[in-house]
Amino acid sequence: MHGHSCLYEWNDLHNRCNDLLERNLLFSLSKRSQDVGSSMKKRVLLILLIFAAAPLTASGMELVAAAGISGRVEDVFLDGDYAYCADRYGLWVLDVSDPQQAISLGHWGSPGLSTASTVNGTVGYLCEGSGGMFVLDLTDPSLPFLLGTVADLENAVSCVQDGSYLYVAAAEDGLAILDLTDPQIPVKIGEYPTSAQAQDVSVNANLAAVATGFGGVLLLDVSDPTTPSLEVEIQQSRDARRVILNGMFLFILYPESGVEIWNISIPGRPSYIGSLILNGWATDMVMFGEALFVGDWLAGLNVYWVYNPAQAELLATVWPGGFIEAMVVEDDLLVLAMRDTGLEFWDISTLYEPEYIGQKQIAGFPQDVLLTAEDLIFEAAGDAGLRVWNADLEPGEPIEQIQTSGWANALTASENWIYLADGFGGLRIFDRSSDPQEAFYIPTGNYSGKLAINAEGNIFAAQGETGFLSLKLEGFSEPQVYGLTPTQGYIYDLSESADLLLVCKGTEGFELFDIADPAAPQLVSSYQPAGGAWCGYLENATAYVGTGLEGIETFDLTIPEAPVSMGTVEGVGWVESISSAGYGYITACSGVDGIYILSTYQTPPEIYDYYDSPGIARNASTLGATMVLADDMDLSLFGLYLGVPGRQAAKPVTYLVREPFPNPFNPTTIISFQLPEAGWVKLEVFDVNGRVIPSGSGPKGGLCSAIPTTQGGTWYSPGAHQITFDGSGLPSGIYFARLQAGDYTAVRKMVLVK
Numbered sequence: 001m002h003g004h005s006c007l008y009e010w011n012d013l014h015n016r017c018n019d020l021l022e023r024n025l026l027f028s029l030s031k032r033s034q035d036v037g038s039s040m041k042k043r044v045l046l047i048l049l050i051f052a053a054a055p056l057t058a059s060g061m062e063l064v065a066a067a068g069i070s071g072r073v074e075d076v077f078l079d080g081d082y083a084y085c086a087d088r089y090g091l092w093v094l095d096v097s098d099p100q101q102a103i104s105l106g107h108w109g110s111p112g113l114s115t116a117s118t119v120n121g122t123v124g125y126l127c128e129g130s131g132g133m134f135v136l137d138l139t140d141p142s143l144p145f146l147l148g149t150v151a152d153l154e155n156a157v158s159c160v161q162d163g164s165y166l167y168v169a170a171a172e173d174g175l176a177i178l179d180l181t182d183p184q185i186p187v188k189i190g191e192y193p194t195s196a197q198a199q200d201v202s203v204n205a206n207l208a209a210v211a212t213g214f215g216g217v218l219l220l221d222v223s224d225p226t227t228p229s230l231e232v233e234i235q236q237s238r239d240a241r242r243v244i245l246n247g248m249f250l251f252i253l254y255p256e257s258g259v260e261i262w263n264i265s266i267p268g269r270p271s272y273i274g275s276l277i278l279n280g281w282a283t284d285m286v287m288f289g290e291a292l293f294v295g296d297w298l299a300g301l302n303v304y305w306v307y308n309p310a311q312a313e314l315l316a317t318v319w320p321g322g323f324i325e326a327m328v329v330e331d332d333l334l335v336l337a338m339r340d341t342g343l344e345f346w347d348i349s350t351l352y353e354p355e356y357i358g359q360k361q362i363a364g365f366p367q368d369v370l371l372t373a374e375d376l377i378f379e380a381a382g383d384a385g386l387r388v389w390n391a392d393l394e395p396g397e398p399i400e401q402i403q404t405s406g407w408a409n410a411l412t413a414s415e416n417w418i419y420l421a422d423g424f425g426g427l428r429i430f431d432r433s434s435d436p437q438e439a440f441y442i443p444t445g446n447y448s449g450k451l452a453i454n455a456e457g458n459i460f461a462a463q464g465e466t467g468f469l470s471l472k473l474e475g476f477s478e479p480q481v482y483g484l485t486p487t488q489g490y491i492y493d494l495s496e497s498a499d500l501l502l503v504c505k506g507t508e509g510f511e512l513f514d515i516a517d518p519a520a521p522q523l524v525s526s527y528q529p530a531g532g533a534w535c536g537y538l539e540n541a542t543a544y545v546g547t548g549l550e551g552i553e554t555f556d557l558t559i560p561e562a563p564v565s566m567g568t569v570e571g572v573g574w575v576e577s578i579s580s581a582g583y584g585y586i587t588a589c590s591g592v593d594g595i596y597i598l599s600t601y602q603t604p605p606e607i608y609d610y611y612d613s614p615g616i617a618r619n620a621s622t623l624g625a626t627m628v629l630a631d632d633m634d635l636s637l638f639g640l641y642l643g644v645p646g647r648q649a650a651k652p653v654t655y656l657v658r659e660p661f662p663n664p665f666n667p668t669t670i671i672s673f674q675l676p677e678a679g680w681v682k683l684e685v686f687d688v689n690g691r692v693i694p695s696g697s698g699p700k701g702g703l704c705s706a707i708p709t710t711q712g713g714t715w716y717s718p719g720a721h722q723i724t725f726d727g728s729g730l731p732s733g734i735y736f737a738r739l740q741a742g743d744y745t746a747v748r749k750m751v752l753v754k
Contacts, residue, residue, distance in 0.1 A: 501521065
């Protein structure tokens, strides 16, 4: 029960755990007869990625190195001894010449949302959804670098190469065809618009099949790639997710039902042959000779013999150690992309008995880091516990890793000790060394979260909804636990300065405590910012508070009993943590937006520099001219050059739709979005069968914000907004929210659990 609650509270704390929770939910619904999870766990390999980052002229940050901890694999492509994975935040390259010991070689972090990849010789093409397509130089697989983007291609969901042409499923733009005569400079030469979202494409001879989601499948004549022409449209009300053209047959994958098979010997008059019913949630399929492999989140990996598609035969069903997101096959090697758990390798030389070879598992979610004077980096790594790294991240693997029982999420240090908040695993205290030994363990009755320490070595540890714990170890043989100070509301962050403790409680605002006597903290005052108080940094008589989508608000605490707002820094996204960078600067980790450096020589502070990290920026630690960033994808090391003229590097406001929160939800969830300019916004919600959920489904009207259909939506001003979806009148299940604003469209998955 504690582990389950921990996940939900971590989701509430970070607003970014949706995929993991959804995966756990679906796993609990699975009727698997085998428990293969434990047998699939293999040694975790971490690598060092040295990025040849261009110098940032007159800039505050320069990336020096990164230790890659990539996961969340969306797609995988095999080319000889290498596997190229689109891992949501970029391209991950592995040497799979020995699948039993796959080796991570390099990672290129993208600014978008990577969905698929393919490779042509030493050139890679990375689909970025609404971010278009990146072209990468893969001459040295350990050091991928960007060559450029494809001109006149605004969307790229998936792609397939056929000869000297690259066919791209380009979402609402339909099908795009690129000429690869010069692989480094693909040129768009043809296109075919679709009425629905193009999600996948397959090509065979002069015929292309395009899956268009709920619009069905288009068969196109591409004998002249510059002018594709329609042969026929197979209309469907279901979500056509994948397509395969194989000779005279067309295979169409529908997530909620399985695979349909069509005879297309006469392309203009296709005929339905039959279906392969899975009754789960099918995600991908791949053809190997006369065998069809179909991956399903709930039904596992299914192998069919389709020499005669009208009488397809199920040869085998095997259960991977996770949920299949994508797959690829080459020779006798099948590679499964397992979303949050990395890759699995299977020998398919015997189709009746696919044999598990090994796994390249990705473990840990960096949550917090601490850079120490001993030239060490301590990392709170979520489910991977405590990791210790050399300060330069060499040799690319942690020099020590200690598995803990909870969720390692926060760190602080005193003169001789390292303190680790381990969620429901309590508070753990280690000696301060490169080979830390757990010296003391303090069980806690609630979730042990953020930590703060004062100059005298007194520790303050957030305890979920119950308050904060006070203790001290320096100068004593055992921890001196002063006791629990109760508070109202869940504690999201703590910060201490000059005998004041700042306690951030989300929608409840923040409280200030006098901790001159740590054994008896006294409440001084409370304050309710408009956007709440989700994180904060206290420095003498000034507090910097992350107020959700409202920005970072600055408070004068000269009179602690009466905090005074001094203004707000806007346009920095949802800030998850704030800390000191020294020399009059602070850092703000802003989740999916990356990390900002702000100058506090002005009130409110001004943005000085900005870096878009590959995943979700959680926390940063600064020592002298060095900063290490804990991103949930990796650890990144920066040199700080503060005091030189900054770039005023405010991130340009773009269209953005965040993951619904909470997710899973019951009965309401919030869909947050931002607009760079005023315009009409339309939000529709669909069930898994593609049916639109009427706005009056719930007692509050389904969508609590009125969305008039006369103008196709509601008029919104530029900036951040929220819409609440109420699913009170709906059954449990998976739903899809589609938001449209001008030419921008985004779809987000939601899970309703009752």
